[in-house]
Amino acid sequence: MLAPQVMMAGTSRAGRLALRVGRGAWRVARWPLVVTLGLAVALVQVALVASFAYPIPAGGLDATGGTLVITDRHGEVIASLPTGAPGRDAWVPLAEIPAVVVSAVIESEDQRFWDHGGVDAMGLARAVWLDVRGRQLSYGGSTITMQVARMVRGTTTARTLRNKLGDTLLALRIERELGKRAILEQWLNRAYFGNGAHGIEAAARLYFGKSARALSTGEAVLLAVLPRAPGAYDPLRHLDAALARRDRVLELLVRRGVLSRHDADVARLTPVAATRHDPPSAAPHFVRYVVDQLPDEVRARGGVVRTTLDLALQRRLERRLREHVAGFAGKNLEQAGVVVLDTETSDVLAMIGSVDWDGEAGQINITTRRRHPGSALKPFVYAAAIEAGDNPASIAWDVVDATAGYTVPGATHEHGPVRYREALASSYNFAAVWVLERTGVTRVMTALRQAGVAELSGAPDDYGLRLALGAPKVRLLDLAAGYGFLVRAGRVRPARAVVDARPDGAGARWRPAARPDARVFSPQTSWLVMDMLADPEARRAGFGQELPFDLPFRVAAKTGTARGFADTVSVAATEQVIVAAWGGNFDGVPTQGVVAMDGAAPLVRDALLAVSDGTPLTLPDRPDGIDEVEVCAVSGMRAGPDCPHKHEYVARGHAPTATCDWHQRQGEVVRLVYPPEAATWLRRRAARR
Numbered sequence: 001m002l003a004p005q006v007m008m009a010g011t012s013r014a015g016r017l018a019l020r021v022g023r024g025a026w027r028v029a030r031w032p033l034v035v036t037l038g039l040a041v042a043l044v045q046v047a048l049v050a051s052f053a054y055p056i057p058a059g060g061l062d063a064t065g066g067t068l069v070i071t072d073r074h075g076e077v078i079a080s081l082p083t084g085a086p087g088r089d090a091w092v093p094l095a096e097i098p099a100v101v102v103s104a105v106i107e108s109e110d111q112r113f114w115d116h117g118g119v120d121a122m123g124l125a126r127a128v129w130l131d132v133r134g135r136q137l138s139y140g141g142s143t144i145t146m147q148v149a150r151m152v153r154g155t156t157t158a159r160t161l162r163n164k165l166g167d168t169l170l171a172l173r174i175e176r177e178l179g180k181r182a183i184l185e186q187w188l189n190r191a192y193f194g195n196g197a198h199g200i201e202a203a204a205r206l207y208f209g210k211s212a213r214a215l216s217t218g219e220a221v222l223l224a225v226l227p228r229a230p231g232a233y234d235p236l237r238h239l240d241a242a243l244a245r246r247d248r249v250l251e252l253l254v255r256r257g258v259l260s261r262h263d264a265d266v267a268r269l270t271p272v273a274a275t276r277h278d279p280p281s282a283a284p285h286f287v288r289y290v291v292d293q294l295p296d297e298v299r300a301r302g303g304v305v306r307t308t309l310d311l312a313l314q315r316r317l318e319r320r321l322r323e324h325v326a327g328f329a330g331k332n333l334e335q336a337g338v339v340v341l342d343t344e345t346s347d348v349l350a351m352i353g354s355v356d357w358d359g360e361a362g363q364i365n366i367t368t369r370r371r372h373p374g375s376a377l378k379p380f381v382y383a384a385a386i387e388a389g390d391n392p393a394s395i396a397w398d399v400v401d402a403t404a405g406y407t408v409p410g411a412t413h414e415h416g417p418v419r420y421r422e423a424l425a426s427s428y429n430f431a432a433v434w435v436l437e438r439t440g441v442t443r444v445m446t447a448l449r450q451a452g453v454a455e456l457s458g459a460p461d462d463y464g465l466r467l468a469l470g471a472p473k474v475r476l477l478d479l480a481a482g483y484g485f486l487v488r489a490g491r492v493r494p495a496r497a498v499v500d501a502r503p504d505g506a507g508a509r510w511r512p513a514a515r516p517d518a519r520v521f522s523p524q525t526s527w528l529v530m531d532m533l534a535d536p537e538a539r540r541a542g543f544g545q546e547l548p549f550d551l552p553f554r555v556a557a558k559t560g561t562a563r564g565f566a567d568t569v570s571v572a573a574t575e576q577v578i579v580a581a582w583g584g585n586f587d588g589v590p591t592q593g594v595v596a597m598d599g600a601a602p603l604v605r606d607a608l609l610a611v612s613d614g615t616p617l618t619l620p621d622r623p624d625g626i627d628e629v630e631v632c633a634v635s636g637m638r639a640g641p642d643c644p645h646k647h648e649y650v651a652r653g654h655a656p657t658a659t660c661d662w663h664q665r666q667g668e669v670v671r672l673v674y675p676p677e678a679a680t681w682l683r684r685r686a687a688r689r
Contacts, residue, residue, distance in 0.1 A: 070287055073308055073349075074310070076311050078286070092189060094188070098212070101212075101223065105188065144183060146171040148187050152170065193230060194233070208274065222272060228245075285351055285365040289497055301507060306498075308342070310349045317340070328583075336600070338603050338604075339480050341484075341577060345493070346515070348496065353366050368475050372470045372562035372563050375427045376470065377448070377467065377468065380453070381432055382424045395418065415428055416678065421538045421648070433468050436467060441467055452494055453478050470562050479571060486530040487575055490519055493515055524626055527623055527626060557573075565593055574619060575617065625652045629649075630646070632646070638657070
């Protein structure tokens, strides 16, 4: 019995020792714990007190709407749009919003919304833990009330400690100022639903073309999940992802007893067609383009946006565009577009992106889509060559074997040696490739980039000699502005659509940043290329008589037919306006052999005539540094006594120096003797005869 008594005594002494150690540890640790708890209580009290004084931005909680009025250059209203700012779209009372939207928002955004006082301590603690573990501010722990605070404050989406503190204090203030239902109403009318839509009403009208009051259950819950990730759940681009998220929320609503299984299944199985429905306007493609140019804060405040558009010209060209496309029935040309720029300012005077905005794919704006321009890039090729020392009388070899490493697809018709003037105006393909190889792809790429015509992100080898025939995709709007070098002494200015924006109330007028000119070519080179493109006789060699550009005044014009008749492009420049047109199909399906001189050039002609309105348009006068010389019409060299003479303009110092030796007199007969490099072409020509 002795051993057990000893063991019990030992255990008792160990327990008493442990108790004494525990009491000592508590005496050591209790003061830091008490201090920590005291600081926490103090911080909470400070936050509560601070929230009473935290200012709500003036008008921040007003349930008012705003309007963005877009006018043309003469003050005529083109469109009146909701501003798209948080709290500024058409405000919908909570009672008129489908109840399932409210339930879905709470399930998706803030499941303890009804229980917290604006700040969810559990949610914040979890966010802090995740941020510490991830060593970055990735999780916000924001409640619906805190999100409203951020919308009202207008803070950025950056998760900084300062922004989070401001959102927290204002959220506590909002919880005292408003009831829970009023906070939900604020959130639903302010939240961002993607694609410029702020508020449930704007989102419903944008994606479904109906009021929020008329949403089905499936549509309502789909919209409710968008604000969590407007980009990832964009129903216009990622409908499958948005529907997957919606279906998860529908299941949550079933488990919560908000929806019956039957109603959820009906919502899930009913097809949802989300397409963009923009408010009606007089020039919808232009309006969308303008809105995209405005900074977020300018769009948000509303007011009047004065644009560069000439609405009367726009309407006239819209009618003509429809008539033009209707004339191609059976030739598979179903769409067209036109853009008109003021030459000096590059102001957009007209922009028509499709035949019918409300038709199939009609909301595509072809003037801002990248398409192949075909031969419309050739003026830049010849300009680069002339800038490098050639002249309009220089000879280009329009022969199938002009270059060793490139064959023009589908082309067989040769013209032999031709002067640059005729080769460009008549758009000879082999000649353009020959000139590009001689000039260098890099030099032409540089000019196209400087002119803002093409991005050309690749290396020269990525484009090669195909560059002469329109290998890169370009925007019609940029191509029109790039042609400005022809009539602006070598300078190019990017297109402009907005003059200024004046707010409804207080605030400064906004103007877009100044757009400096870019020098692309010299005034002499630019005028020479312009004169080549405006030469009707040089144009007839390739295109024949009775062309769309046979107008009561001269214009510098070019066409381009690309990708087997899939894209037809035409551009014309004068001192007053630059016009560019496109005809084809948005899906890239080729037309039935329609060339640009028929598919696009008539639209350019009509626009020029509409602008001129009986007053001839003009081209720039010849600048200093241009000389007039007599050249041989065949060889391009200085004309000899037996040559057919042509007047030609050249940049000073770049006139041909050699006298033509192709025309050789033998007694009473003058024979045309081509140089040795023409031998292969001459044999092919003889064989064809």
